[in-house]
Amino acid sequence: MEHLPGEDFMQVMHVNVNATFMLTQVLLPLLRRSTDASVAFTSSSVGRKGRAQWGAYGVSKFATEGLMQTLADELEGVTSVRANSINPGATRTGMRAQAYPDENPQNNPAPEDIMPVYLYLMGPDSKGINGQALNAQ
Template sequence: MLEYQAAKDLLKGKTILVTGAGDGIGRAAALAYAEHGATVILLGKTVSKLESVYDEIEQAGYPTPAIVPLDLKGATEQHYIDMAETIEQQFGHLDGLLHNASLLGVLGPFEHISIDSVKEVMQVNLIAEIIMTKALLPVLKKAPLASLIFTSSSVGRQGRAFWGEYAISKFATEGMMQSIAHEYQGTNLRANSINPGATRTKMRANAYPAENPQTLKTPEELMPTYLYLMGDDSKDITGQQLNAQ
């Protein structure tokens, strides 16, 4: 799978929503999905970044994307309901959803955890994902084959000292993925998680400021796994915890 070679038209005719699409892994995934034929819905909080990705997709001659400016920290359930209705009206269904947006929170001893920071991390990494997924499930179920991808972490599968806030949010993400995968087993909807691993992103730099980023893989180098799970070649894979490295 790490060496997966996606067919050029793997995602032709599909509509895929990517959260945190303005930079990092989300940007790379949006570009990769568009390159392989998908109409990508770019969701993020910074409009200028989304517009930059939009322009890059347009200039490359890929299918025209759409932009949804949304701050996951402040969005209400009604925002997600309205978004789902708009997607259904414009596209008829949704073929894929990549939950990529996440907050790192504060790294440090558990006894020093700030409850305000925990609430913020859980809002973006968990609550927003729950509400968005709930709103979009009816639109995903209308697709011939739909793929739901959650972004996990190594610390969401094995806890680590000083990573409490982030680790707990990602353990919860894994639980959500498994619950949905089990609930929809045998249907047109599959759910899986990806652990990107150490990647050259801003979040990684914040977590490991002394690390040489040139020693890390770029987001673009992780795309075989992201393409595999989003395309129909993985139609029988559900409830799995995959690694992109």
């Protein structure tokens, strides 16, 4: 955190927190019309326990968890919309390859391999699940 440029911090917060908030806020009126709507926020393990060198990304994922918890609590009992978060874990993405250049990407699942937890939260089998932080792996 000591050497993290403020502009970099703000950019990560804007993408991971502000954009998530604004998109969710704009879509809520439409989601409320559904009898089975779900918001699934993508989080991270570093949004649940701080770790050195994760700087703005970790802070932004803590904020994502807080956004999910607050929204879930606000919606509970007054609408059928539910809100949860998913920690995808180490996944074979370009971002992961950039952060861990010496890691063998084949050791991590491809994005499509972790989709079942997203599909579960977005589908009818997860009715009643609200305010939970799930792990995809």
